[in-house]
Amino acid sequence: MLSTIALDTQVLRPGLCTGCGACQGLCPYWGGVDGRTVCFFDCERSDGRCQRFCPRMPTDLGALRKRFFPEETILPEIGPFRGLYLTRAADESIRSKAQHGGSVTALVELALKEGFLDAAVLTRSQGGLNPQGVLAVTAEEVRACSGSSFQVPPTLAALNKALQEDRYHSIGVVGTPCKTLAVYKMRANPLPENDNHAGNIGMVFGLFCGWGLDWDGLNALAEKHAGPVSHMDIPPSKYHSLELRTEGETVSVDLDEVTPLVRSGCHYCADMTAEFADLSIGGARSPEGWDVDKGWNQVIVRSQRGEQLLNLARERGVLEFKDAMEGGLEKLRKASQGKKRTAVRNLRTLTGRTEDLGYLNPSAALFEDL
Structure with a gap:
């Protein structure tokens, strides 16, 4: 059995907390203040959703992958893979307010319009500062969340609230790797006797991430x-x-x-490309240089549903496509592998033992060559 004390001793105190919000909005005990996760009251429960959903509590990543993705699609460095594309929103008004190519905004808007989703949990900020998780149900609300923040809000608290209300039955989630992992832990339904309505999660859009800031x-x-x-x-x-x-x-x-x-917890993250997602999106990299690349996105297709939405975006002219650069996938795999190596090295330093990878221990075999 897990212990609620473990969330404090294994995640908060060692500096592993990502601030994702997966433990928040479930009960009065856990909350957030300016990007910090706070335990307001002592809890005597021996188990609970807060520990089960936390992306920094031990997770068998290999088993979780196999549950949701065909094993033959998995690349060791970047996870499930069905294709790599360079895209941008065809609508210039979306691109003008976007972080890069506006692909996330365009895809979420299309998913709502075409019935893939009936709501979406997004992050809204003020020019990248003081972000907060919000539930969007209209195109206008989606566009209000354009752009990125390098602060880390507890976005998943908004998801927990929406799931508990059980009002929307196909909710999309946009988030960084720690958040998307937490969402897939929710979807695995680890506490069937305490239904969190995770079946209402419709699609997951992952964001490439190097780190977040204090x-x-x-x-x-x-x-x-x-x-x-x-x-x-x-x-x-x-x-x-x-x-x-x-x-x-x-x-x-x-x-x-x-x-x-850089937040302490980011030093121990082994996922650059949001491996648990239907589609993962980041900034483009090509020989054309930054002046061009900052207007485009890299998109990794990970699931059949993600592939269906991306194909529809092409068919409807919602996204513009261009060929990914030669060798782009290998560069992405190399960069992702580099982040995994750094995380493993830092975890070994944290635990003081070469064989102890902290929260990655149930999945240690995935990292044994690092």
Whole structure:
């Protein structure tokens, strides 16, 4: 049996918490304050949804993969794989407010219109700052969530609330790798006697992610360099910067000033491409360079349902497509493998034992060559 104490001793205290919100909105005990997960009261339960859903509690990733994806589609570095594409929203009004190509906004909007979904849990922010999880049911509400934030809100608290209300029966979820893993743990229905209505989760859209930043630290950094921010982005590594856009001007902040703000839990994440998802989306990389790439997305198709939606987006002209760059998949696999190696190294340092990979231990065989 799990213990609720374990969530505190195994996740919060060692600095593994991702702030995803999977433990929030389920009971009065767990909540969030400015990106921090907080246990408000001691709980004597020996087990519960909070531990079962947490992406940093031990998880048999191999078994979870096999439950939801055909084994023959799985690539060891990036998970389930049915294809890699470069896409962008055909609607320029979507692209103008998007982080990159606007593919996520266009796909979620299409999924709502065509009945794939009847609601979607998204993240809404103010120019990338002070984000919050919201439930969107209209195209206007989806578009209000365009853009990204490098702060980490407890978005899944909004999902927990929607699931408990049992009002919508095909809810889409957009989230970073830690969040999408938590969603698939929910879908595995680990507590059948305590139904969380996870059957109402319709599709999952994963976001490529390197790391998230401390909530207060990023607010202070933005105020120091730019004041009110309308947009923020991190260009490819050769630029070594965080871009803050304000009043038509773009301010570049050296990453040496940004990286100390990386959340502790992100140092132990072994997933760059959101391997548990129907579709995973990130910024494009091609020989055309950043000025072109920042207007496009890379999209990994992981499931049959994800493939159906992407094909429909092509058929309806909702997305524009271009050929992925030669060798693009191998570069993606290499970068993802690099993040896994870093996570394994950091977990071994944290536990003090080479064979102890912390929350990855039930899945250690997946990482034995790292």
